[in-house]
Each structure stands twice: as structure tokens, then as C-alpha cells.
Amino acid sequence: MRETMDRAWLAEAVELARELAHAYLIEPSEENVQFIAGAMDPQLLSLIGTGKHEFYADIASFFEGLERDQQEAQGVVFEILDEYYEPRPIGCDSCLVIGTLWVRERPDRPKPLLVEMDTRFTIVFRREGGRWLLTHLHHSTPNLDQRRDEYYPKTATEQANAALEYSKALERRAELDSMTELLNHAAFEKHVAAALIEGAEDNAFFMIDLDNFKTVNDTLGHPEGDRVIEEFADVLEQVFPRDALVGRMGGDEFAVFSTNPLSADDAEAKARELIETWCDRSAQRAVELGCSVGIVRVVRGRTFFDLYRAADQALYASKGNGKACFSW
The missing domain is CATH 3.30.70.270 (Reverse transcriptase/Diguanylate cyclase domain)
Structure with missing residues (x-):
């Protein structure tokens, strides 16, 4: 019975992770902001993102950053091209959801270039009162300077030592x-x-x-x-x-x-x-x-x-x- 319940709990965690991603990226409405707030652990929340400013140690600082992000990205809406979620239990009352999220900007008129992000993420949930609460989220994007089959991205360091070659490499990399x-x-x-x-x-x-x-x-x-x-x-x-x-x-x-x-x-x-x-x-x-x-x-x-x-x-x-x- 407990194993069946555990599988059900893990399925709930995956569905919550998916709903949070969609609420944040696809429909950034006030209602969805409230949904995100309600799913977060008010005592233990931490979040690490891909932006230089995205390191939050509590829920208040996260929502301050979210407000600034939404102001800068006003009018930008994404569509999900592909997504993948995999749950892992941690002890008796916590679980991990790992996965990938591939999104592209959905413009209201044709544009020559579209913003596209291929993100990897790790989410930690804690069980409380019959539901999951998000306690930690860490997401990252692949290093553009890292070549295929290269485990340490030496490319950026090498290019920094030769400014002209670095500029040419940037043009080609784009x-x-x-x-x-x-x-x-x-x-x-x-x-x-x-x-x-x-x-x-x-x-x-x-x-x-x-x-x-x-x-x-x-x-x-x-x-x-x-x-x-x-x-x-x-x-x-x-x-x-x-x-x-x-x-x-x-x-x-x-x-x-x-x-x-x-x-x-x-x-x-x-x-x-x-x-x-x-x-x-x-x-x-x-x-x-x-x-x-x-x-x-x-x-x-x-x-x-x-x-x-x-x-x-x-x-x-x-x-x-x-x-x-x-x-x-």
C-alpha cells in the first residue's frame, strides 16, 4: 500500500512541476503568480536561476526579482516545444524532480530572431499536510562555449587570450x-x-x-x-x-x-x-x-x-x- 501511495505522490510532484513551469512561462497572469506563491514553502524556499541576479534565499526576494523580470519581459510569451520530468524520492517526506524544458518565444507578429531556451532543472519538494511544497529550484542552460564531447569548457579561456579570434568565434557561434x-x-x-x-x-x-x-x-x-x-x-x-x-x-x-x-x-x-x-x-x-x-x-x-x-x-x-x- 505504501509503495502505491509513494508512486501517487511522485506523480503529483511531476504534475505540480509541470503546472508551475506552464504558469511561469506560458500564462504569466496574476492568477498564476498566486498559484506559484501558494505552491512554495514560505520557510525553506531557495532558488538558483540562469541569470546573474537569480540567486534567492527566501520567497520575498524571489518575488521581488520576479516582478522586475516580468516588467523587463512584458509582452514576451513562450511556447513549450518539449519537456521532460523524472521524479526521485528522498526519504519519507521529500522528493526530487529533474528534467528539461525547451521553450521558444511566441511573438504576436513575425520576427527575424526568436528567443529560445533549452533549460535543465532540479526541483526539491517537501510533503506537508497532504500536498507538496516547493523548497528548492535550480535551473541552468548549456554552456555555449562548451564543444560537443568537451567536459571542461576551455574554449572561452582560449578565445579570451586572442581578442580577434574571439570576435570571429562569436560571430560564427551565433x-x-x-x-x-x-x-x-x-x-x-x-x-x-x-x-x-x-x-x-x-x-x-x-x-x-x-x-x-x-x-x-x-x-x-x-x-x-x-x-x-x-x-x-x-x-x-x-x-x-x-x-x-x-x-x-x-x-x-x-x-x-x-x-x-x-x-x-x-x-x-x-x-x-x-x-x-x-x-x-x-x-x-x-x-x-x-x-x-x-x-x-x-x-x-x-x-x-x-x-x-x-x-x-x-x-x-x-x-x-x-x-x-x-x-x-
Whole structure:
């Protein structure tokens, strides 16, 4: 009976953690501020955030900081792209909830760049009077100066010793997706748009989406999902080693723009090679993975958004045709 109750308690803690995240980020209303206040332990609260000022030792200082944050971020609302929560019991009356939260700004009008945060967090709850109270929260974001597979971020120190190289590295880093080191969405769009202005013609534009990726996150956890994204980025660079711009558009969606003319046969050969290489690489995984591809021919006068929409429609056609295939 106690084990069943403990599982129920842990499920309550996960749900409370999710509700607090949504109240804070998605609907920052006065009602939700009161909900957050009611869920916090008035005696033991501490909070460490990602901002330089976000170190609070009591509930009063936290709400002072929250008020300033909301004033500065007035009008900014986020949408949750992905989230992951995992509970761990601590003794008989406390538990830990660890996880990740990936959010992006939801603007009321189109913007060239959107704020995006990929946060890791640890929450400590204490059981009192039949409910959980939040006693401690610590959240952090990955260090942008830390390269993949590098455990100590030496990069920032090295760059600080050479100001010019540091400046160049910052410019380049701003264009890269932090997880895969492919071009990020904004940089990919910028470079493709520049190529189109210069008269690119008869090139190919590929939109690629991983098949069954959500199942990986749901069944194997988000760390394994991150490894899948990184591994697929390596396959993309293997199949398109040169004469192509390769970008991560967000989540498990990628795009490739051939910087030289590519015949229809050659474009299809590239798509086929990508699908087969990824299927072979994924054959031993617990979740069967594939990738679907949409291809568009680049003609003079088309904009980036024209290509993006057309390739996205072709991609959905591939999904509808059974996945792990390509469509024009």
C-alpha cells in the first residue's frame, strides 16, 4: 500500500512541476503568480536561476526579482516545444524532480530572431499536510562555449587570450545550433537567401524530418533523443560533405541547400543515400527510426520562404506515403 501511495505522490510532484513551469512561462497572469506563491514553502524556499541576479534565499526576494523580470519581459510569451520530468524520492517526506524544458518565444507578429531556451532543472519538494511544497529550484542552460564531447569548457579561456579570434568565434557561434553545430535556423535562412539573390538556379532544397523521433523521447528519455539528433547531424555531414548548406531548423527537422546546380537524378540519389545510410545506422536501436525527405528544385525568382513551404509540403507527402522515402 505504501509503495502505491509513494508512486501517487511522485506523480503529483511531476504534475505540480509541470503546472508551475506552464504558469511561469506560458500564462504569466496574476492568477498564476498566486498559484506559484501558494505552491512554495514560505520557510525553506531557495532558488538558483540562469541569470546573474537569480540567486534567492527566501520567497520575498524571489518575488521581488520576479516582478522586475516580468516588467523587463512584458509582452514576451513562450511556447513549450518539449519537456521532460523524472521524479526521485528522498526519504519519507521529500522528493526530487529533474528534467528539461525547451521553450521558444511566441511573438504576436513575425520576427527575424526568436528567443529560445533549452533549460535543465532540479526541483526539491517537501510533503506537508497532504500536498507538496516547493523548497528548492535550480535551473541552468548549456554552456555555449562548451564543444560537443568537451567536459571542461576551455574554449572561452582560449578565445579570451586572442581578442580577434574571439570576435570571429562569436560571430560564427551565433550561426550554429548548440547541439549539432550545424547552421541554426536563422543562419541557414540568411545564407540561402543570399545565394538566391546572387542568382542560384537549378540547385536543390531538401527538407528532412526524423521518423518516430517522439517515440525515442517518450520511451528512452530525452538524453537518448539528444544523442539521436547529434548522430543524424553526423550522417547529414557525411552525405553532404561539401557544396551544400546544412541546417537544423528546430527539433528533429533539418534542411539542406545544394550550393551548386544538382540534377533531379543526383538530388534523388542524395535523398536515397541519406535515407539508406540513416536506416542502416539506426537498425540496432530499440526504436525503429527513419527519415522522410521533401525536395524542391530551385528556380530563379523564388524566395527562401517559397522553397521552405514547397519542400515542407513535399516532406508531408513523404510522411503520407509511408515515411522513409522522398517526394518532390
